[in-house]
Amino acid sequence: MNKKIVLSSFKNASSKDWGDWRWQLQNRFTKISSIKHFPIKYFPNQINADKIASVYPMAVTPYYLSLIQEDASGDAITAQCIPDMREITLGQKYPEDPLEEDSKMPVPKLIHRYTDRCLALVTEVCAVHCRHCNRKRFWAKPNSGNFKTRLGGFIRYLEKSPQIREVIISGGDPLIYDDEKLEIILAGIKTVQNVEIIRIGSRMPAVMPMRITKTLCRILKRYRPLWFNTQFNSPAELTADAARACNMLQEAGIPVSNQSVLIKGVNDSEDKMRALLYGLQKISVRPYYLFHCEPVKGCWHFRTSIESGIKMMENLRRECSGLALPQYVADIPGKAGKIPLVSISSSTKAQMHKYQYFFDNFT
Ligand code: SF4
Secondary structure, eight states: OOHHHHHTTSTTOOHHHHTOHHHHHHTOBOOGGGGTTSOOOOOGGGTTHHHHHTTSOOOBOHHHHTTSOTTOTTOHHHHHHSOOTHHHHSOTTSOSOTTOGGGSOSBTTEEEEETTEEEEEOOSOOSSOOTTOTTGGGTTSOOOSOHHHHHHHHHHHHHTOTTOOEEEEESSOGGGSOHHHHHHHHHHHHTSTTOOEEEEEOOHHHHOGGGOOHHHHHHHHHTOSEEEEEOOOSGGGOOHHHHHHHHHHHHTTOOEEEEEEEOTTTTOSHHHHHHHHHHHHHTTOEEEEEEEOOOOTTOGGGOOOHHHHHHHHHHHHHHSOGGGOOEEEEEOSSTTOEEEOOOOOHHHHHHHHHTHHHHHHHO
16 A cells, blocks of 8 residues: 555545645544555454444554555554454453553543653544554543643642652643644643653654644754654554654654554564664664553453563564664553563573673672
């Protein structure tokens, strides 16, 4: 598939429309029947996807849909955006909220798990519904409550919590808001004296890179130190548009890091992960975390074993530059937070033993 094929289904749309994030958002595909005429090779479990979408709604931007490889079975984009029957048939005993986020909210939609930072869920809406999302429980009930009331609650809590120095603005996807609303959020949070650092978590560079505009970058620049964390999971997402979006952020002085999820069939082989990590490095995006896929209801079929994840990362560690290597972690509920998943192989242990004198000299 490519941009032309997808664009042809919108009779009066131009290439200018394609590059406009609002057009992308307004023209999202929300029914499998609306994309049936595209040359997509579905997985067997994706044939009746509309049934699944009534539980976990579908949303795909024309841009992200155009990244699907026409006849590639096992396509990484298809797996991440087209509903799959296994979302409602397997792993139904998994919790909807495995990190128990909903119980860690001192005020609505603000998660405070760690002493010095908190996570502000400013929206439940996203450009694309990533099928592996650990917050897919939000999709059926988007944006509950009033935007200003929610922001006011965040600000009052932050003012009463001097130990919080960093606020992660997330969701949903905060860049779903237009520039004006986003600036109201940033300015409001920045009024709190103890907030030193703002972090934005957004998948827009991967799923709708046209959202990163010059105006947006100008706004974000005003609120530095501001860090931007995004989520590329496959080298197929590292397009020229995505690279341009990341570069615009970087040129505005905003460091861009990546937090991938380890997803079965998408990036769980050494070859695919290596291509992703090298690709990120080439566009100056730092691979930061690789999250083990959480036990979320509706995500059973995306999960790999921890053992295979450790083995894959151990092998990559032997050949890849440290700058290309994310930390492989499992996020668990409570203050323990992110647990590094590492093991030292017997051959590595033997090598360390051989060079014991080296360690002795320096400890
Ligand atoms: S953009 Fe993030 S929060 Fe939204 S569906 Fe994708 S993974 Fe979930």
